[in-house]
Amino acid sequence: QLQLQESGPGLVKPSETLSLTCTVSGGSISSSSYYWGWIRQPPGKGLEWIGSIYYSGSTYYNPSLKSRVTISVDTSKNQFSLKLSSVTAADTAVYYCARHYVLPDYWGQGTLVTVSS
Amino acid sequence: QSVLTQPPSASGTPGQRVTISCSGSSSNIGSNYVYWYQQLPGTAPKLLIYRNNQRPSGVPDRFSGSKSGTSASLAISGLRSEDEADYYCAAWDDSLSGRVVVFGGGTKLTVL
Numbered sequence: 001q002l003q004l005q006e007s008g009p010g011l012v013k014p015s016e017t018l019s020l021t022c023t024v025s026g027g028s029i030s031s032s033s034y035y036w037g038w039i040r041q042p043p044g045k046g047l048e049w050i051g052s053i054y055y056s057g058s059t060y061y062n063p064s065l066k067s068r069v070t071i072s073v074d075t076s077k078n079q080f081s082l083k084l085s086s087v088t089a090a091d092t093a094v095y096y097c098a099r100h101y102v103l104p105d106y107w108g109q110g111t112l113v114t115v116s117s
Numbered sequence: 118q119s120v121l122t123q124p125p126s127a128s129g130t131p132g133q134r135v136t137i138s139c140s141g142s143s144s145n146i147g148s149n150y151v152y153w154y155q156q157l158p159g160t161a162p163k164l165l166i167y168r169n170n171q172r173p174s175g176v177p178d179r180f181s182g183s184k185s186g187t188s189a190s191l192a193i194s195g196l197r198s199e200d201e202a203d204y205y206c207a208a209w210d211d212s213l214s215g216r217v218v219v220f221g222g223g224t225k226l227t228v229l
Contacts (some may be wrong), residue, residue, distance in 0.1 A: 035216075046119060046206055047154075047162065049218035063214040096161055097189065103152040103207050103218060107161040 002007040002027040004097050004108035012091075012115050022097030022108060029078045030055045035100050037081045038071060040093040041110070047095075052100065087115045092111055120145060121206050121221035128227040134194040135202070139206030141187050142172045147218055151189040153182055156203045156223075161192040168193060193226075201228045 006022035022036070029036060037052030051061035053071045060068050065084070073080040084091060092115045100102035122140040129135040139151065153170050154162035164173050166182035169189065181192045189208075193200055206221040 039218075045224045047207075047220040052218075054220065059218055060218075062217055063212075102150050103209070104154075104162075105164045105167065107163070110177070111160050 002098065002099065002106045004099065004106060006095060006097050006108045006111040008111065008113070010112060010114060012087055012113060013117050014088055014115055015086055016114055018082070018087050018091065018097055018115070020082045020097075020111065020113070022061075022080050022082075024078045024080075024099070027099075029073060030075050033101060035060075036073065036083045037098050037100055037104060039095070039096045039098060039104065039107075042090075042093040050082065050084075050095075089115050091115050119222040120210055120219035121208065122187075122226045123204075123206060123224065124219035126225050126228055128165055129193075129196045130229045133196045134192060135154075135196055135226065136193075137191045137206075137226070139189045139191070139221050140210060141189075141210075141219075143187055144212055145208040145210040146189055147186065147187040148211060151184050152207045153180075153189075153191045154205045154207065154225065155200075156205065157161065158202070162205060172216050196228055198228050201226055213226065 004026045005023045012018045035052040038050040051058045068085045070083040094110040096110045097108045099106045153166035155165045156162045168181045169184040177196045203223045210217045210219045
């Protein structure tokens, strides 16, 4: 059974860079046809897609976040990562990693990241 | 303001049939598949419907999806108390700025 697990700091200071890693188990991140993505959900609000990456490294980013987002993949560790720079309180959210073929099918449990000094 | 429009709330009594709508445009629902997700309180979203009307294994056939033009719907028949959750639709959007995954704002379903 495929499982995804997010990890990283739960508290980030304003203007700093948020860094999260998603570890995939029960399947290979190098499987063809699948993208691996990040989605976030501010407290009490809806879902926002951040971006996705293919195992080869090709990426899609949400234009609204593109200037601050970098998603990378490490096939040797079966992980992919998110970096979001210059964070503000508006970036406080539960961050989910997910696998998608067309759209997300398997999701991680999510991790809350709070931006505060 | 979400690209895909859903009613913020819906409700029904046990055993009833409830539908949740998702309205978009030609650049998203009109030309791409629609997915539906169920999010129980405090948990991650769970895939409910993919490719407009397909159910993953393990999803009861009480849940069904449909799409017509630039709108889609999720129907839940034989409503049960455990169906009380937030429901989201999603699709790719082919905009001028590139391909973007867009979600509806979510519909909170209450089982009365």
